[in-house]
Amino acid sequence: MTKKRALLLALVLLVLAGIAAVVAWFVPVLKASNVEVVGNTVTTVDEVAAAANVPADANLLRVDLPATARQVAQLPWVASAKASMHLPDTIEIEVTEHQAVLFVRNADGEHLVDEQGRVFVIDTPPPGTVEVTGTGAGAEDEATLKAVVEVVQAMDPMVREQVAQVAAPSALELEFKLHDGRSVYFGSTDNLPDKVALMRTALTRPEAYLDVSGAPIIAVRP
Template sequence: MTRLADLHPQEDEADEEIPDRHRFRRRRWVALLAVVTVLALGYLVVFTSLFGVHAVEVVGARTIPADTVRAAAAIEPGTPLVRLDTDEVRARVAKLPKVFSVDVSRSFPGTVEIAVTERTPVAVVPSADGVHLVDGTGLDYEIVKQRPAGLPELAVPSASPDDPATRACVTILAAAPQQLRAQLVKVSSKTGGDVELVLGDGRVVKWGSAENSQRKAAVLAPLLTRPGKIYDVTTADFPTVAG
């Protein structure tokens, strides 16, 4: 017995092809729409101000005005975030004398955060033009009118990170315990191997070089309990007290 479908096989195949063509076209349009959408979003993100810089937040600055940091950053409002060169911004802000380190990050949709770490003075250099502040790297980075309390005077040929005497003095200041730093009024050196510390009561500590500073600090603590005027820890294993 012959079925009706058997009499028209080509019609059945044609009927099956029609839905397949529709599905293919639909998928093609969906794929094309997806590509267009991605390209449009990419254009909006990269070439327009929709996702551009609308706010610059400054964090970590204590004495540097936020507006000074923003001015140094020189970020043009509306600059697309993805095209912002954070390394260049970081380099510009790092040129501010009081900035020790800086980090720049993006936060979509339109914020740039600039995190600043300011330099911290460890000593001062009195001069005719004012009081120079020196940080832990040995850099003379700022001049103020009045000497900040609690900072010793740095007496070296030329305060600079490249000066051996300066490097030795700031290294020793970093190694000295807080109890000792609180008593210091002056730290001096000519060569870097002849560092001397002057305490507030007039006593002098001959420290020598910055080598073994942790060991010298540990030896000096009990040594200062003994009467005397000159305390020599140049050789930590053979400390002496004179005067």
């Protein structure tokens, strides 16, 4: 094949590819007939698919992926979402859900608090979620909730599983109520690593009231 013919063939193939692309763009040859969801635990596949709202006969190449992701991210349990296209017929939606750390019991239900210290939904608290009481403003007291989250996440898992409730009249007055009936006064998040470490030691003591707010000193009360 001569160089001229090779160039001509390349141009023809390029034109044909362009025509195919135009046809695929304007004619739904490739249809978005399948929606796959990954990363979800609490949110159901049906909920994600409904929020994505991608018609089964939609042109796969023309689905607005950023808009689809934004719609899914509006679901209560979804912290973020990402949508991608996979030929020949699939839209994949990857979701990252909020992790419930705390809950506040209000008249309208349990307000779940995520790892950022923000209320994100009213729902049944998952196992291991710690109840916060005495916040005054309840779920609106974001500074207090952030302080509690910071302490809870810094705890050793063996210590955290012993915590039943946190009495938190303010971010400076945190007191942890244990499942066995004992209390540990923590105070503020100042000197957090030392207080958290001291709390583990304090729990080996038998007293009903323990105070680690003055770490490294443990104050006790029978």
